[in-house]
Amino acid sequence: MTDTDRHARQIRLPQIGEHGQRALAAARVAIVGVGANGSHLAETLGRAGVGFMRLIDRDVVELSNLQRQALFTTADVEASRPKAEAAARALAAIDPGLVIEPVVADLLADRAEALLGDVDLVLDGTDNFATRFLVNDFCVQRGIPWIYAGAVGVEGQTFTIVPGGPCLRCYVPEPPPAGSLPTCDTAGVLGSAINLVTALAATEAIRWIIDDGDARTATEARVRVLDAWAGTVHMMSLGRDPACPCCGSGEHPFLTSARAATAAELCGREAIQLPAPPGELASLDLGAIEARVTSLGETQRSAFLLRIDLPERRVLLFRDGRMIVGDTTDAAVARTVRAKLLGE
Ligand SMILES: [Zn+2]
Structure with missing residues (x-):
């Protein structure tokens, strides 16, 4: 088996060929x-042979994710x-x-350069507009293409x-406004x-990477609005707005407005997330912390995460300094737990 065998069926496509496959392998x-x-974008592009992917996500795999997310298993939930x-x-x-470079952290304005500045293309796998507006400001300012993708209900x-x-x-x-959208x-x-x-977004990514047709130069955007239940995809043409606050007037406020790093109740589960210290990505010595807390409860550690099962609750400490404190919706309780574990 050679690596050509791996991608033989798509190399056979006139749209891709040997040249396209080389472009995919070189893409970042x-x-x-x-x-x-x-996860679906990563799987489709990984199988297609996109050579470098940085995967940025702050969260852990949960049971309710498995109904729709690619790449993850029940073993990931249990761990x-x-x-x-x-x-x-x-x-x-x-x-x-x-x-593949996994980054277990939030994408914040002061990390955008480090996390997005050295890639050819950015793909949206977020579920919130705060991060999308940050990605938009950064990518427009830096001339990096990005692909918006969102789905809720049966539509996308x-x-x-x-x-x-x-x-x-x-x-x-x-x-x-927060809370205004489903x-x-x-x-x-x-x-x-x-x-x-x-599937549509990954195809757009492949077309951009191999420089197919007008994929890199379109002056009108093709917005695709789909309804999976009805089985319809509508294409809408979108032109540039000369009064656009970003690409029109060249302002990039989301790159400077630091998103408030405050304790947040996590939607859909009884837990509080305490933020990481702002600024550069922290890198805690999780092994040393595990050794200190091991008498308090059962622990499990990976390169990115220390899980501590205290008698009354589960605590997740990420290498970037964030902590998720389970079985409470009270930020004060969460801070007490953090102080007890980290001695702050
Ligand atoms: Zn614009």
Whole structure:
């Protein structure tokens, strides 16, 4: 078996060929959010042979994810494995030749350069507009293309933002107020709607990487709006808005407005997330912390995460300094637990 055998069926396509396959192997892609959309994008692009992928996600795999997310298994849930780490392991098993860089952290403005500045293409696997507006500001400012993809209920949307073309804020000028849109937690989501939207977005990514047709130069964006239940995909043409606050007037406020790092109740589960210290990505010595807390409860550690099962609750400590304290919705209780464990 040679590596050519691995991708033989797509090399045979006139749209890809040997030249396209080489471009895929040389491509560097970042996927922001490795949940439903991000895991499917990572699997499709990994199997297609995209040579480098940075997978950015702050969360761990949960049982309720498995209905729609690719790459993850029940064993990942049982091990409280971070999504970025679990996805990287699965992709390494699919194709050991891929270079996968898992990053278990939030994408924040002051980390955008480090996490997105050295890739050719950014893919949206997030579920929130705060991160999408940050990605849009960064990518438009730096001339890096990015692909928006979202799904909720039975519907999805995707469109590709290329340098010089319309951007996210030509389409959605301001972030929708928090709580104003349905989410997967409130409205549910059909797994096949994710499959559809990510199939379209991954194809757009492949077309951009191999420089197919007008994929890199389109001055109009093709916004695709799909309904998986009805089986319909509508294409909407979107032009640039000269008054766009981002690509029109060149302002990039989401790169400077630090998102408030506050304790947050996690949607859909009884837990509080305490933020990491702002600024550069921290790198805690989880082994040393495990040794200190081992008398308090059962522990389990990976490169990115220390899980501590205290008698009354489960605590997840990430290498970047974030902590998720389970079985409470009270931030004060969570801070007490953190102080007890870390001696702060
Ligand atoms: Zn714009």
